[in-house]
Structures are given as C-alpha cells and as structure tokens.
Amino acid sequence: MAERKTDIGPPHYEQFLPPVIKKNYGKWKYHEIVRPGVLMHVAESGDKLFSVRAATPRLASTKTLRMFADIAEEYCGGHLRWTSRNNVEFLTDNESNVEPLVERLNKEGYPVGGTGPGITNIVHTQGWVHCHSAASDASGVVKSVMDEMFPYYNGEKKLPAKLRIAFACCLNMCGAVHCSDIAILGVHRKPPDVKHDIMKAQCEIPSTVAACPTGAIRPATVDGKQSVEVIEEQCMFCANCFSVCPAMPLNRPDTDGISIWVGGKVSQARSEPKFSKLAVPYIPNEPPRWPTVVNTVKKIVETYAANARPWERMGEWIDRIGWPRFFKLTGLPFTKYHIDDFTHAGETFQRSLHFKRA
Amino acid sequence: MAERKTDIGPPHYEQFLPPVIKKNYGKWKYHEIVRPGVLMHVAESGDKLFSVRAATPRLASTKTLRMFADIAEEYCGGHLRWTSRNNVEFLTDNESNVEPLVERLNKEGYPVGGTGPGITNIVHTQGWVHCHSAASDASGVVKSVMDEMFPYYNGEKKLPAKLRIAFACCLNMCGAVHCSDIAILGVHRKPPDVKHDIMKAQCEIPSTVAACPTGAIRPATVDGKQSVEVIEEQCMFCANCFSVCPAMPLNRPDTDGISIWVGGKVSQARSEPKFSKLAVPYIPNEPPRWPTVVNTVKKIVETYAANARPWERMGEWIDRIGWPRFFKLTGLPFTKYHIDDFTHAGETFQRSLHFKRA
Amino acid sequence: MATKVRETPMLDELTKGPWPSFVREIKKSAEDGKEAANDLLGVLERSYHEKIGHWKHGGIVGVMGYGGGVIGRYNDLPEEFPHVAHFHTLRVNQPSGWFYTSDILRKICDIWDKHGSGITNFHGSTGDMVLLGCRTEALEPVFAELTELGFDLGGSGSDMRTPSCCCGKARCEWACYDTMNACYDITMHFQDELHRPAFPYKYKFKFAGCGNDCVASIARSDCAVIGTWKDDIQIDQAAVAEYAKGGGIDIQKHVVERCPAGCMSFDGSKLEINNDDCMKCMHCINALPKALAPGKERGATILIGAKAPIIGGALLSSVFVPFLEMEPPYEDLKELTEAIWDLWGEHGKNRERVGEFIQRIGLGNFLEQIGLEPTPEMVVHPRTNPYIFFELDEEE
Amino acid sequence: MATKVRETPMLDELTKGPWPSFVREIKKSAEDGKEAANDLLGVLERSYHEKIGHWKHGGIVGVMGYGGGVIGRYNDLPEEFPHVAHFHTLRVNQPSGWFYTSDILRKICDIWDKHGSGITNFHGSTGDMVLLGCRTEALEPVFAELTELGFDLGGSGSDMRTPSCCCGKARCEWACYDTMNACYDITMHFQDELHRPAFPYKYKFKFAGCGNDCVASIARSDCAVIGTWKDDIQIDQAAVAEYAKGGGIDIQKHVVERCPAGCMSFDGSKLEINNDDCMKCMHCINALPKALAPGKERGATILIGAKAPIIGGALLSSVFVPFLEMEPPYEDLKELTEAIWDLWGEHGKNRERVGEFIQRIGLGNFLEQIGLEPTPEMVVHPRTNPYIFFELDEEE
Numbered sequence A, B: 001m002a003e004r005k006t007d008i009g010p011p012h013y014e015q016f017l018p019p020v021i022k023k024n025y026g027k028w029k030y031h032e033i034v035r036p037g038v039l040m041h042v043a044e045s046g047d048k049l050f051s052v053r054a055a056t057p058r059l060a061s062t063k064t065l066r067m068f069a070d071i072a073e074e075y076c077g078g079h080l081r082w083t084s085r086n087n088v089e090f091l092t093d094n095e096s097n098v099e100p101l102v103e104r105l106n107k108e109g110y111p112v113g114g115t116g117p118g119i120t121n122i123v124h125t126q127g128w129v130h131c132h133s134a135a136s137d138a139s140g141v142v143k144s145v146m147d148e149m150f151p152y153y154n155g156e157k158k159l160p161a162k163l164r165i166a167f168a169c170c171l172n173m174c175g176a177v178h179c180s181d182i183a184i185l186g187v188h189r190k191p192p193d194v195k196h197d198i199m200k201a202q203c204e205i206p207s208t209v210a211a212c213p214t215g216a217i218r219p220a221t222v223d224g225k226q227s228v229e230v231i232e233e234q235c236m237f238c239a240n241c242f243s244v245c246p247a248m249p250l251n252r253p254d255t256d257g258i259s260i261w262v263g264g265k266v267s268q269a270r271s272e273p274k275f276s277k278l279a280v281p282y283i284p285n286e287p288p289r290w291p292t293v294v295n296t297v298k299k300i301v302e303t304y305a306a307n308a309r310p311w312e313r314m315g316e317w318i319d320r321i322g323w324p325r326f327f328k329l330t331g332l333p334f335t336k337y338h339i340d341d342f343t344h345a346g347e348t349f350q351r352s353l354h355f356k357r358a
Numbered sequence C, D: 001m002a003t004k005v006r007e008t009p010m011l012d013e014l015t016k017g018p019w020p021s022f023v024r025e026i027k028k029s030a031e032d033g034k035e036a037a038n039d040l041l042g043v044l045e046r047s048y049h050e051k052i053g054h055w056k057h058g059g060i061v062g063v064m065g066y067g068g069g070v071i072g073r074y075n076d077l078p079e080e081f082p083h084v085a086h087f088h089t090l091r092v093n094q095p096s097g098w099f100y101t102s103d104i105l106r107k108i109c110d111i112w113d114k115h116g117s118g119i120t121n122f123h124g125s126t127g128d129m130v131l132l133g134c135r136t137e138a139l140e141p142v143f144a145e146l147t148e149l150g151f152d153l154g155g156s157g158s159d160m161r162t163p164s165c166c167c168g169k170a171r172c173e174w175a176c177y178d179t180m181n182a183c184y185d186i187t188m189h190f191q192d193e194l195h196r197p198a199f200p201y202k203y204k205f206k207f208a209g210c211g212n213d214c215v216a217s218i219a220r221s222d223c224a225v226i227g228t229w230k231d232d233i234q235i236d237q238a239a240v241a242e243y244a245k246g247g248g249i250d251i252q253k254h255v256v257e258r259c260p261a262g263c264m265s266f267d268g269s270k271l272e273i274n275n276d277d278c279m280k281c282m283h284c285i286n287a288l289p290k291a292l293a294p295g296k297e298r299g300a301t302i303l304i305g306a307k308a309p310i311i312g313g314a315l316l317s318s319v320f321v322p323f324l325e326m327e328p329p330y331e332d333l334k335e336l337t338e339a340i341w342d343l344w345g346e347h348g349k350n351r352e353r354v355g356e357f358i359q360r361i362g363l364g365n366f367l368e369q370i371g372l373e374p375t376p377e378m379v380v381h382p383r384t385n386p387y388i389f390f391e392l393d394e395e396e
C-alpha cells in the first residue's frame, strides 16, 4: 500500500487563482456593484476584477459543472469559484466579457444576481433527497421560495439591506439557520415511535436516555425486551434521540411540517449578531410548492421592504419597531408557543416597560 | 376575647395628610428642587407644598422620633413622612418655614439633602445589630460610606445623575441591592460548618438538602447521627442552607467580608432596569470604619463623576464606555470571579466584536 | 436613667462624621434607661472586635392567631447580655406612603417605650415600621395597644408581605394612578393572606405611580404595579420654549438624544414626539417637568415575579398586563392576584417564589392556566430555540 | 442514456419558475444514464406524495484508515429503487475560498461520473465539496482517484470538521488577515484530527476576514477567527467629500447615525471618528468603501463555542482572544487550539460541543486551565449573581 495517499489535505488554493488575483492579492482598494450580480474590485495597482455571480440550486449534476467549466474557459481563462452561499462566481479582468457572460448565464438558466441589498441564495440542507431525519424536503421549499423571491435576487426589486434566508430540515439545523433574517425550519410534532424490536440491537440505551434535553426518555422493559419509553408530555420533538438511535424515528407525514423564524443575522455590522426568533410555529408540508410557506415568507419580506430603513436588517428593523408591531403589521398570530420555556426562558421575559405600541 | 382586635390593617393614610395635600391630591402640576433637600411641588390651584428632606440612620430611637414629632409640630402643623429610602420629610405649605426648618434639622444632626442628582440615603439591612445571617455589619458600613459621600448628599458636590447605594449583609439581599448603582454586599467564603449534634433536632434533612442551589449537600450519617455533608467544591457560600437550618452556620470572622457591585438601576428612565454587576469580589471586614470599602466606593463614585454625562446613571455610563474601560479607569482588577458561572452564565459571554478599547 | 451606659470605644468611632449615627441612636435609648439598648451596645461592640454577629437563628414566636409579623431573635451570649436574650422585632404595617402626624408618632413611641427597646427602624426594607427588640412576653401587649391605636402587624414568613407604595398623587405630578389608595385597598382586602402564611413562599406588592419607580417595585416585588399611560404625552409648547430660552437644559442633547426610543425631535422651539414609538420611560418628562406630562388615559402595567437571588438567581418582574385601568375597587388586579395565588399555591414548591415557579412551568402554560391571553408585550422577543411543546388537536 | 427517465409529475412542478431547479439537475444526471439519479427521482417523487423521506439512519462506512469524510446512507425501499439502495456521500475538502479552474472541475466530474451518481453539492453547509450518492464499493476507488488528483476527504463525526473561509485577500479590500492561507495552514496542520475522530464531538473552524463575517463563522464554528484591527480606521477625507457631493448616500443619516458606538461626527465635509469608542462593526466602512478602510495594525479576534441548538440551545462563539496577530505559521492559534482540545478531550462528555463544555465547567475555570488570563473583553458584563466559588489561600 506504499502508493496509497492519505492526509494530503486539500490542494493549495493558489493554483486556482486567476493571475489578476495573484498579482493583487491583499492589495484591493475598493469595490463597486456595477450591476446586479456583478462586482468590480479595483486594486491599488488600478487592476480590475469582475466577478459575475450566478444562482445555482447547490445540488449540481456533473453536466452542469462541466458547463460551468466551459463558460469559465470561454470568458474567464478557466477561473471560477463558489460563494459561501452556494452561488457560482465567474472571475475575469476583462470588462468586455461581463455583458456576454451575464447573458449566457441567464440564458442557461443560472441567472445572475445575489449582490447588494436583496435576497441571495438560500443556505440549505438535504431534506428528502438524502437525510433520514428530515421533517420536510429542503430543495423543494428553497426552489419554491426563490421562485417567488426572484425579483429580489436579480435586482428588479431592492430591499433596505441584505436579507439572508436559510433552510434546515430538522432541529439539527445543518443549514445553521439560527442566525438568519428568515429561517425556515422543518419540525416534528410527535414523540418518537419507539421500535422496541430493534432497540437493543441498534442502540445503546444509556446514551439514548442521555440524549434527551428534557429527560423525557427512561429505560423500560417492553414485552420482555430491554428498551426505553418516552414520557410524552416532556417531549418537544427535537429528534436528538433519533440522532443517536435509529430505533426512535419521529418522521410522520401528517404532523411534520415547517416553522418560520425571523430577525437573525451574523455580521457585526451596526448591531450584534442575533438569533432568529419564532414567527410561525407550524405550517403543514404542502409539496410540491409549499404555498403557505411561500406566502408567509413573502408577506414578511414585503412588510419589511415597506417599513424598514436603508441599511436596516430584518432584526434591526424589528428591534426598532418592537415585536408587538411586527405581529400586527404581518398579521401573524402571537401564541403561547412564541414564549420561550427552555433553559434561559426567563431572560426573554419583558422585564421593563420599554415596549412600544403595536 | 371579644375585644381583641385583629386584621384591622394599617390606619387609613388620609388622616395623616396635611391639608394642602388633601386639597390638591392628584392635582399637582410640577415641582422644583428649590435647594438641596427641599422640594417645592406646585399644584394646579397654585398651592405650594414644601418638603424638607433630612437624613436618618434608619435605626431611630424613640427619642429621635419624638424630636421629629416636635419639629413637625413646630414648622409643619405636625406633618411628616418617611421616604422609600429612609429619609424623613417635613411637609409644609409655608415657604417662610423652610429656612428655619433646614437650619434646625442640620443643627440637630439630621442634615438636609438627598434630592436631585447626587447620593441619597443608603437602603440597608440589619447586620450585626439583629440578624443571625450577617457576613458583615450593615449600619456601620453605611455610616462610614455616607460620612465620606456626604458632600454628594447635601448638595455640595453634584453628580451627573442620581446614584443609589444599597447595602445587604448576606446573599438574601434584604436591601434588595441587586439593582443599585453601587451595591455593597456581605459575603461568606467558607462552606457551612455542619453541627451534626443539633442537626436532627433542629432541621429537616430533606429540606436542607433541597435548599442548596448547586446540590452541594447530601444526607450523611456522621458518628452515628443522621446529618448532612457538604461537598466543599460545590459550595458557593450562599447560606441558603443556613436560612432553613440553624445547624449550618457560615459566619466566620476571618473570611467573611464584603463585595462591591455596580451599575444597577430600577427606574425605567432612558434605559431599562438593570442588575448590578460585580466590581470587587472581596474586601475583608475592617470595623469600625471599613476603610477599604469606603475608599473603593469613593474611587468608583469619583471616576463616575469625572466621566459620565449629565443624566447618565452609573450603569448607563458603563454601558457607554464598556467594561474594559471601567476596569481600567477605576484600576480595579478583573479576575475569573467576575465571569459568571451560574445558570445563565453563557448569556453574559461576549458573543460579538462589539467591545470598545479599554 | 440610672444604669451606666456601656463603654464602646470601637463603636464610638461611628459617632464621628456628618452622617447621623446609629450608635448615637442606640445610645440615646440606653441613656433613656433602656437596658436592652445598653446590652445591644455591648453585643455590638463585641461583634466589632470579633468580626462576627451574636444572634441565633430565629425561633417561632408571634401573636395569637397570626402566623407572621414578628421575627424571633435570641442572643447567643444571654448570660453576658441578659436584656437582649430575647430580642424580637415586630413588623408594623405602615400607613400608605409613610405619612404620619406628630401625634400618632408619639403614641407609637409611648407603646414602644413601655414594652420594648426604644429602638426602631423607620422603616424596614419591605416598608414596615419595625419595632426592634423586645421580649416574648411583650409581644401581646404591644400588639393589643397597637391595634387599639389603629395599627396592625405586617407580614413575615410565607404570606403576602406588607405592600408599599410611593407617595403618588399625594405629592407627585406624575402619578398615573392612586398608589396610596391602591396599596391601602389591596392591603385591607388581603388581610388574611397577610397575617396567616399559607403560600409556598413570600409574595410582595409594590405600587409605583410611574416608571420612575420610586419604590423599586420592579426589582423588589412579586407583583409590581407601575403607573403608565396609553395615549400621548401632554406637551405644553410654551413651557418648552421657556426651557429652551432658560438655557438650564440643552433640549436636543439631554432630552431628544437621550430618548431611548429615538422618537423625539426638536427644532429649537417646538418639541415633537412620535408617541407610537414612545416607551414610557419618563425621561423627557423628568427632564422637562413643567412642559411635559404623562397622557390622560392613565393606568398601570402589572408585572410579576421579582425577587432577590436566592435560590435561582435574582429576577425583575415581567409584564403580565401591559395596561390596566387602576380604578377602585381594583377588581381586575384582585382577580388576577387570586388566580396567580391559586395556581402557585397549588403547584408551587416550598420556598419557590412565584417568579421561579413561572419559569419552571413556563410562562405560556402559566398564562393559559390563569386565563390570560399571551401578547407580544410580555416578551423581549419570541423564543430563539426550537424546543416547542406542540399540543396537537385531537384529529392530528 | 438508454434507461427511460422516470415520470415525476409532482417534482416536475419544481422545474417551473425562474430559479434554477434541483429537479432539472437530477434529471440531467438521469438523462446522462446515471441509474442512481433516476432512482433518486423515483424515491423523491414518492416522498412528495407521501410527505415522508425514505432514507435510513446512516451505517458506518468509510475509506480505510479514515474515521470520517463519508456519510453512509441506505434507502428503505431497496427493492423498488435498487440503484439508491446504497447512497453514500463523500465530503471532499474544498480548496480555500472555493476557487477552482475549469480543468480541475472537469477532472473531479470525471471521477464522479465514473463511480457515483453524477450528483454533487457545491458545496455542503460546512464547506466541503459533497459528492452525493454512491455504493460502498465505490468509496475506495473514488478516494484513490481524488488523492491522485490532489484532493482529500473532509471531516465528519467527532473530529475537526473541514475548515472554511471567506475569499479574503484574494478579492476583498477589507480582509484583515489572510483567511485563505490561515484556513489552508490549519487544515494541513491538523490532518490527523480532521480524518480520525477522537474528540467528544465535532469541532469547526471558520475564518472571516472582517466583522462582516461572510462565512457566518460566529454562528457556525466552534472556533471563529474574525479579522479586526487595533489602531484607527483609515479615512480618506477627499473620498468622503466625494461621497458627500455624490449624494448617493446621506452620510449623517446612514453612516453617522447608524454607528452603534455613536462615535462618529460629520460636519458636511469632514468625517471624524473617536476610535477609542469604535466597536469595529464595519458599518461605516461598508457604507463608504472608497473612503474608509480598517486600520493598519490588523489581526483577528478569536471566538470559541458556536453551535446549532442540539442539545442545550444554539450558541454564538464568544471572545477568547480579543486581538491576535495572524501571521503564518499561526503558532498562537495552534497552541490555543491544542490547549482547548486537550482539556475538552479529557473532560468533555460524549456529544458535548466545546461551547457547552465551557458553560458547564465555567469560563473562568476553563481559562485558568488552558492558561489564558481573563479580560473584561470576554464578557458583556461581569456576573450579576453573587454565587462566587471563592478559592481561599492556604492561610485563610
């Protein structure tokens, strides 16, 4: 096995950088968004780099990747990259290539956009395409929402600031939705259906018991088999037990669905990073186009667009107007589910008179 | 027992109100602080009420109370009240009585002051005068601090805003010091000294065990007696066990002492009510005049006086400049004790880059 | 007058300086012939030398038929200081707003001089008039004479504690409801709960006429009733202009820019407020008392749950009723209170304050059980964690 | 090419509309003759009808000598959809900043077309290039060909996860350190920790060049390295004037008044910043990119502990080192990392993220044990509760 290579790590990035970047590495002076989806970075040397950003569904066939390779070769000396939100960017120092590149990408169905104050690609997860834990599909919801939000992607419509949407199909939150302007999150609503038959063989009982944040699981002997039981009133459907033990599935067609969260951000810009907060506890799964989710997101985005000030992220806007008014303006109902009841719940109670009129 | 009166409640307040108050009850228009310690309230009717506020040590002998009664009679038709911070106020509608009243009170050693932006009386507790739980004396510390702070009481020196000092002699915090601009708090630093002999007779073991916030107490049999033991590493000296069980005293001459907390407030004015935060974890008891406590308070007050803006309470000032600079300006050391490690500790970690230079 | 007042060299240090001295007070009573006061000086001087108190954990003493109002206290050096061997305090329910007359004050002194140490606290931290130090035998006579005079005991133990209030409408132009009346009414209405501990733990009421909260209610009472208003702040623009001319205050800098809601503007003469955004913090009104006043539709916000740190950490009260009209006989407040007491009384653990109880069972559940609708005013923000206890409809 | 692509009426609804369609992507691969892609369409269409997924809890599969990098996945309808009976993903460590060339991209496609489903994720949420769906037998050949090409697997399980970074100095004028280099260096240095799970749980690194945090590091990485500066913001006043004239932005309203520190002032032409108060939030620089730039003494703030909600609730990372120079070979960061791993590795519970571990043992204790001095920058404010675990000196 002398020839088996291991632990070589990723290739060094330098070999993939276009010459204009190698030359001006660390010496960029400023940038402009020359048109929606097109960034121009200007170096101290005066050199210019154009980045043309195009949408992808993240899930890409090799055919598409090969097509991107062709396009990069045609316009960019073979240089392209992906962004942290799964857009693809074509990189060229040749300004005259920008126009045809944009046209080509739009024509191929990977439209250009996603820069500046608007909505860029949705960070998301596997859903029914690959994960065992999913309470909803991921890609289908994302596609449905982005079709509706499209004018905010391609620059047709503007927003007061960047608006980041994220999707995760279960509470594990692989899409790390917890700090998004709008988070769409798959939720289960029934306790695990314990498979006593396979429990002993497939799971460690102590670690299954330990996995439960609320202590809802206890060891039990069922029909003579060593297994566990779930105290249903103590279960809040997090699926952490299922993560460690396949014998505790939570997925259920009729009660799984989607929750919507708003007002998170990660940048340090102006206000501190914020968690997203619950806006809608539950919407049923409505494949293939999830109309209620789409319309709810739309309603929230439009309310924000109409009311926020320039540079004000969703969470900053809500902080300014207050949650009573957010619920009033969006028409979303406030319920007991909105009130935190986990460990630090008390820290979210309004312990002052500092609330504004709805 | 027909004549034994019970449940009659307090006397109705109306019988104690001066005529000018009865007449203008609920119809006051505005007020002015006509001189330090003297409030003038003007009613819609044009009537004026003068309140002359004087210091008391709260602990009052009947002799003093009788003297106050005499003074009230002399200048105020017999009308006086106490404030929520244990000052006494003499109430008159006769402006010409104000001057002599002030003189008289100052002469008797109950100086006039405590209004407006400055330091008023210290809210405090029993200490060695009456309580079994005290880690320090109360009245002695209060007296020592107020002697030093006196110019801020009688108006000689001004502060940017009101500055409330409170003292409590143990973590029960009967002075409710937890929301004070400066809180002085008695602390124990050794675990309870379990009196196994009297345990069984004087305490309920289960409720003693349950009293411990950190679960440091467990039932144990010691020398054949049913008692409890304390896991010392888990004890943070709160004395809650002692509150429910006399067999667990914590008081110790050499290790008891005082901690200092800053930046709390209760009013809604401008910023929300705030808890006080730890400034100095421990200062030994130094009777009779507690010089280190006094000097530390003085240093904090003077730093605040020199740096805060008008209307800015201690906590608002610190919020503006940041804790790194507070520690730098006051020269107080920041230690691991300052970092919370109780239930909601994580909520106090700096989860952003939003900190200012020291 | 006969006994020699003890020598207290250490304590004497505390008779120096401008602030009135508690040592002087105790000495006054000792000089007045109060042996208990004299022994107290002795104990205290000793504590000052030894850096430790000499009081024992309280015993159960009280007056007949009452479960609270007296704190039992014994000294651990009874041979040396026999006159403070018993040294109990009585908590006497103060009049609303701590108003007295010379006459009534003297009568109280008469009682205390006759039976007690001559030492008092005006007042205790909860608000009671505290009569500090007497023997067990003195309790009943003191009580009898006090009730004769029209006074009654306050609370202690796991009962409703003595409510207290700011002076409110008696003197303050900002009182948004009648704090003194509400305090009196609630106290009278709940006499049984005040005198006979039957709760899981103590329950305190405090009444503040406005957000300045001059009785620290939000920090120190299980139920804080804080005055507020619903409509717009009243502005007298002429008086604003007066302030602007006067130069005593920089309206732009010290009022407009300090408004936490950022909802004010000032053009040099006219002050404008966007009242939709106002958070009723009182700052602008505090700063310009002659020009601004709370609105005309007044009432209070009801907040529940404050407490000192023991056991789960200190809490401030939190909003339960964003706006309540506070008119006598305060039926809504009484009903709310009873609903809270019923639930907490049944399910609260021993020594669990209502604020801790609410956190344990969840505010949402608590509201449901006492029949209050959840509203967004009750939270700073909705939950951030996705751990929702969904309750499914039957058919689901 | 021979097989007929399945009919998927429900999924076909998702080929409509302007946004690129993942269904189109799967179909492209199916049309390309990938049986797995075709079966995936079938499974998914069924899920869309039934509203439930058809994937089983993962099994342990992988490549020899590695403990991570592959997520095992089996279908629960293997008879019906045999080509996705096994459907494992490989996580391939992406190049820093996700830069590729056409050439390398095609070679990756060649490998995946040969052995896998032809379906990928560019990229996974952690940053990896994800090759989505292959049989167990394919894993070793894919791995061999990838390493031949110069690629290696990323992390999964309880190991260091694949670090990622923003494009930083490659393109961005605001990068305060070389994110791509740091990401590469750390990845290479900790290859063993990346490939062989030996921690209590996963540990993620993310490198962002400035506070804009374009890789969401503060929310999504156990160790977030966020660029910042120590000295003053660089101002080009001529460019400020240019902006003021241009009228594209109202500097007073949108810059000065939005500064969270309130430390800027603008007189219509000159912009002043009180840098002592500046909180490095980046807003003013974002708003006026031609006029302002981070200072010259650059480095990073190191924050520890972010994670998703399971189990104790989501966390953001918190400040550990307020300012660290980030020069290769990044010795300080490596030492800090090893100290953290040692302590957490020894005392962390199974499936306890480092952020939860720190909360459990206390940040003060944690710092003490890894040898870092506590500083006030690490907290929003000092503790409010008086529950201090005092440690007395011997003599006390």
Ligand code: SRM
Binding pocket: A031, A039, A082, A083, A084, A085, A086, A087, A114, A115, A116, A117, A120, A121, A123, A161, A162, A164, A179, A180, A181, A264, A265, A266, A267, A268, A269, A311, A313, D097, D165, D166, D167, D168, D171, D172, D173, D174, D212, D213, D214, D215, D216, D286, D287
């Ligand atoms: C390409 C990318 C980094 C990469 O290495 O991949 C990137 C690139 C830039 N970001 Fe970003 N950001 C990128 C993800 C992010 C993220 C991460 C995320 O969304 O998950 C954030 C944090 C978002 C959040 O707070 O929730 C992010 C928050 C920012 C901000 C702060 C915005 C704010 O006001 O909060 C700026 C500054 C600005 O836009 O004013 C910024 C600014 C920029 C600039 C202008 C930086 C520069 O000078 O080159 C770049 C173009 C911005 C644009 O597209 O409008 N970038 N940027 C990422 C593009 C994602 C995409 O495809 O759309």
Ligand code: SRM
Binding pocket: B031, B039, B082, B083, B084, B085, B086, B087, B114, B115, B116, B117, B120, B121, B123, B161, B162, B164, B179, B180, B181, B264, B265, B266, B267, B268, B269, B311, B313, C097, C165, C166, C167, C168, C171, C172, C173, C174, C212, C213, C214, C215, C216, C286, C287
């Ligand atoms: C007499 C008293 C109420 C009573 O019924 O006893 C009272 C009376 C007044 N308070 Fe107060 N406050 C009284 C305790 C309090 C307390 C409670 C406490 O300190 O424990 C507070 C909350 C303090 C805190 O936040 O920690 C309090 C916070 C205020 C404020 C808000 C100050 C701020 O900027 O935060 C104002 C408004 C102001 O001063 O601008 C205020 C204003 C007033 C006014 C001006 C109200 C009025 O128009 O009559 C009164 C005279 C103020 C002065 O002395 O400067 N009063 N005031 C209390 C006097 C205590 C004393 O002897 O010094």
Ligand code: SRM
Binding pocket: B124, B125, B126, B130, B131, B132, B133, B172, B173, B174, B175, B176, B243, C058, C071, C073, C089, C091, C121, C123, C124, C125, C126, C127, C128, C129, C130, C154, C162, C202, C204, C220, C221, C306, C307, C308, C309, C310, C311, C353
């Ligand atoms: C007398 C007084 C202090 C004073 O000098 O003013 C006092 C004295 C005692 N308090 Fe208190 N508390 C007094 C107001 C308070 C306050 C302040 C307030 O009411 O605004 C608090 C904080 C607010 C709160 O309720 O949380 C307070 C929080 C406590 C606690 C902690 C309760 C908690 O839930 O955290 C205890 C411990 C207990 O109840 O076992 C306590 C227990 C005690 C005991 C009974 C000690 C004990 O465990 O037996 C003290 C008797 C001392 C003595 O020997 O006289 N005392 N106590 C105050 C009552 C006088 C009055 O009726 O007016």
Ligand code: SRM
Binding pocket: A124, A125, A126, A130, A131, A132, A133, A172, A173, A174, A175, A176, A243, D058, D071, D073, D089, D091, D123, D124, D125, D126, D127, D128, D129, D130, D154, D162, D202, D204, D220, D221, D306, D307, D308, D309, D310, D311, D353
């Ligand atoms: C593939 C990916 C989602 C995606 O579509 O992009 C993913 C997929 C899975 N994640 Fe994840 N996680 C992925 C990024 C994340 C992220 C985001 C990030 O890294 O920025 C998070 C949130 C951040 C964090 O680490 O806290 C995340 C938080 C989790 C968790 C919860 C961990 C926690 O401490 O709360 C689990 C549960 C677990 O570890 O048992 C989890 C578990 C899983 C498992 C392995 C499910 C399981 O329990 O076996 C998923 C396999 C799905 C599948 O069938 O392919 N995944 N996971 C992401 C990895 C791709 C890559 O390597 O680039």
Ligand code: SF4
Binding pocket: A125, A126, A127, A131, A132, A133, A134, A135, A168, A169, A170, A171, A172, A173, A174, A175
């Ligand atoms: S969020 Fe949940 S369901 Fe979705 S990929 Fe992650 S673990 Fe799987």
Ligand code: SF4
Binding pocket: A191, A192, A211, A212, A213, A214, A215, A216, A217, A230, A234, A235, A236, A237, A238, A239, A240, A241, A242, A250
């Ligand atoms: S789903 Fe979560 S809360 Fe419910 S039993 Fe499983 S681990 Fe516990």
Ligand code: SF4
Binding pocket: B125, B126, B127, B131, B132, B133, B134, B135, B168, B169, B170, B171, B172, B173, B174, B175
């Ligand atoms: S604070 Fe503690 S020591 Fe002081 S009076 Fe209250 S219970 Fe007693």
Ligand code: SF4
Binding pocket: B191, B192, B211, B212, B213, B214, B215, B216, B217, B230, B234, B235, B236, B237, B238, B239, B240, B241, B242, B250
């Ligand atoms: S002092 Fe507090 S922490 Fe220590 S044993 Fe007693 S109750 Fe527990």
Ligand code: SF4
Binding pocket: C166, C167, C168, C169, C172, C173, C174, C175, C176, C208, C209, C210, C211, C212, C213, C214, C215, C227
């Ligand atoms: S709380 Fe308000 S109403 Fe009551 S005295 Fe203070 S300022 Fe006046």
Ligand code: SF4
Binding pocket: B270, C258, C259, C260, C261, C262, C263, C264, C273, C277, C278, C279, C280, C281, C282, C283, C284, C285
């Ligand atoms: S009361 Fe407070 S929030 Fe309302 S306008 Fe005045 S200063 Fe602003």
Ligand code: SF4
Binding pocket: D166, D167, D168, D169, D172, D173, D174, D175, D176, D208, D209, D210, D211, D212, D213, D214, D215, D227
């Ligand atoms: S994080 Fe900062 S340095 Fe990195 S790309 Fe974003 S703006 Fe540029």
Ligand code: SF4
Binding pocket: A270, D258, D259, D260, D261, D262, D263, D264, D273, D277, D278, D279, D280, D281, D282, D283, D284, D285
């Ligand atoms: S970086 Fe942020 S805090 Fe600093 S001056 Fe600019 S806007 Fe203000």
